[in-house]
Amino acid sequence: MAYHHFVLPFSIGMAALFAILMVKFTIWIVKLESVDKRLIRKNLFSVKTLDAMGEVFMESLLHRKIFRKNPMLGYMHMSLAFGWFLLILFGNFQAQFYTRTMLHPPYFPIFFNFFVTTSEEYLFKASFEFLMDLFLLIVLTGLFIAISKRFYSRIVGLKKTTKLKFFDKLALTSLWFIFPLRLLAESFTSGLYNNGDFLTGSLGSFFARHLMVEKLALPAWWGYSLALGFFFVALPYSRYMHIPAEVLLIFLRKYGVRTRREFTSYSDIEVRSCSRCGICIDACQINNALGINNIQSVYFLRSIRERSVGDEKLFTCMLCGRCENICPVGIQLSDLRMTQRNKNGVQNTSTYDFLVPPKYKVADVLYFAGCMTHLTPAIKKSMLKIFDIAGVNYYFMDSDKEACCGRPLIQSGHYENAAKLMEYNKKLIRQSKAKVLVTSCPICYKTFKEDYKLNIHVMHHTEYILKLVEVGILLLEKGDSKVVYHDPCELGRGLGIYEEPRILLNKVARLLHPDEERENAFCCGGSLGSFNLSTQQRNIIRDDALAKLMKPNPDKLITACPLCKKTFSKGTKVQVLDIAELVAASVIVPEAKKALDMQKHETVLVE
């Protein structure tokens, strides 16, 4: 049997890696919440498993999402991951074809060119030799980009790359050495035996002419094996743990497991799946506009791993979701931050007994303006005008500024207190027997939609107005003003409402498009999410976002969130309006209200 002492570092490292991974994976799975375990049991033998395998292939090996962000960065990750994968896969095929058996020691394919030096024929020999050289070349080009990225991150489209810890550096260095050493070892051996393909062969004959390859070959194989062994042992304790963790993450996510309010074993897997690619740093406005570059998700996740989550990392974030949107691993970055806020939050002790029992009225539609809308009364007034013109049977449930939706409390981790306010609103909603709840504030909207578990239809006014227009209750007149639409974080990235406002705006104005919109829209800077940013810092973020939004030179800036409106209107001379205001100003008032078809109202309520 083929054996040489130099295979030991690799073999020991490999065995250690498998043992550690087995232990880690077992602990993770055992510690999962029982609901999550039920999900796994339910979905394990379903198409979801196949689905997950597909995603592992697309994301863990091909890195499709990183490709989308930047082809160069994508190629770097793909060539390293997929290239290496192909080397292993085809190396195994090659070994199998050569030995004509499935049974060979695990190191045999890895060091195939050391052990097999004769010109003995086997099936597809030439093709294998060519492919193995090709794959090695692909990996090496990726490695070249990776090393360049360390020194000059802009070539992969990143302004900032992650700062590394000592242990990561060691793993990284050994990774850097693996493939150049493999190239050297294979080339030296090729030079010695005058074989090898286009890469190792030609390099080998070059070395044979100029160097004493017979003395260099064995040390190079030792070096290659050592680099591999060291990398394998370092992997579970370095950033490269993200590779196996992400595979597990993809499967669990496909089965429906999620991070909810508490930090669970699944959350831990998410945290470990972060590849520290640094894409989130580049997406973060706090970095781009303020130059604060130590609180971004990549560092936040690291602080969870190191149990050093501080207030700065926790409460500076605006929770705008830009990083989550762009994260190639799909980690629930905002939810993970919330799990930590919950832990750190000091519960206040208010009983909320100052709330008088809710007044209610039976109505088809409930309107909840929300506190921010009360501070931007033009929006409220426009909505009431729209309800009136449309002849809707509605009840304005917080006309006297009753209970808050609860979101600010949730945002700061005060779930128990939030629950008291939510119970108050739920009672009112139940009593009103309404079929639709319309909110003007995307922050309230998300809360009612996701946290209240209501059995009535919750709509943001953008969706609701569009419905009224679509069924013909509301007639609009197209004006000639040029407008730009700003996607509020909560409405866009939060709930995926991108189309409705655009359809509506195209009906009343000329819609211009800024460079960054929809999923990539900026946060206005007014976010409730951050507790640490000063007004001046928020203003810088706001002005930065405004400058980019105003590039198409619109007459009006339209948004669909009272907080965005309030924030932006203080930073520009251009008129800032909520979409409801623009619509209310463009409504054609029908001659006779009675002409309105009751049937149409029914449609809105039912859908």
Next chain:
Amino acid sequence: MTKKVAIIGGGIAGMEAASVLSRMDIEVLLIEKRQQLGGHVGEWDHLFPNFRPASEITRSLLNALQNNNIKICANTVVTGIARKAGLFEVKTNQNQNFKVDGILLATGFDLFDAHKKEEYGYGIYENVITSADLEKKLKGGNVLTTASGCVPKRIAMIHCVGSRDEKAGYFHCSRVCCITAVKQAIEIRQKLPNVEIFCFYMDLRMYGKGFEEIYREAQEKWGIQFVRGRLSEAGENIDGGLQIKSEDTLSGRPLKMIVDMIVLMVGMVPAESTSQMAKMLGIHLSGDGFIAHDDVHFGSNITNVPGIFTAGTITSPMTISDTIADARSAALKICEYIA
């Protein structure tokens, strides 16, 4: 040869500086973008602390401008200033081209745009007006009424609208609004003896000569009530009444009140023309957006650009008395420079 100075801005600062310089035998070009001289004071009815008609001020300043050394360029906007051989070349939208030895900037302030404080409902609720709107109504001489033509029974005056309000973008105190509120409240009471007036303030800054006296008079003689608390928001009832929410921070209680009219005491903010002018001339602005002085104590009227001076509220909010004093000192500084 007579020296020449261009004064940009024909408000009270520019007018006073022009007349002082002209009496020192310096030729003055007084450039005003509007038809009329007098600036904001020209639109005011009566002045604190002695209820003197504002027209007296503008009239006496105008009379002092009857001097052969002064050339008034109304409806004129400066479009460019270039430095050439120790002189400034001033270009205007009227295609004029003046060569002058020194420049005095007196472009004043803008009133805070109350629309930006949307929660107070200006431009949304009919019965929310600003202190400047009120002054116009008082100047018109008609009885003060609500939008529906009724005599108001209860009025709230809100201090610090756009001043000392970081979120509104202005950190500074506008210095004249507290005393203006006192003055306007007394005037309303004089005209409408049955109206109740509530002033909502953060603190009252009665620093000037005669200020404390009329503040006391407002309470003792006119029964005006002062509530320490900032207005959080205003809402409108179906009948046009306004519901205000605040906190009485002295008694520590939340407060809800229905009033017929809200007067927003809008602050003084840097004029838009100031930042344009500063950019054109390379003049430094301080963090509040007004023009900066390099020396807090000795630097008044002096900018970082030699030959360019300032007078009046272009550097910070000022009362009329302070503006006149500042204009005189500016005239002296510019005179020293060109001599």
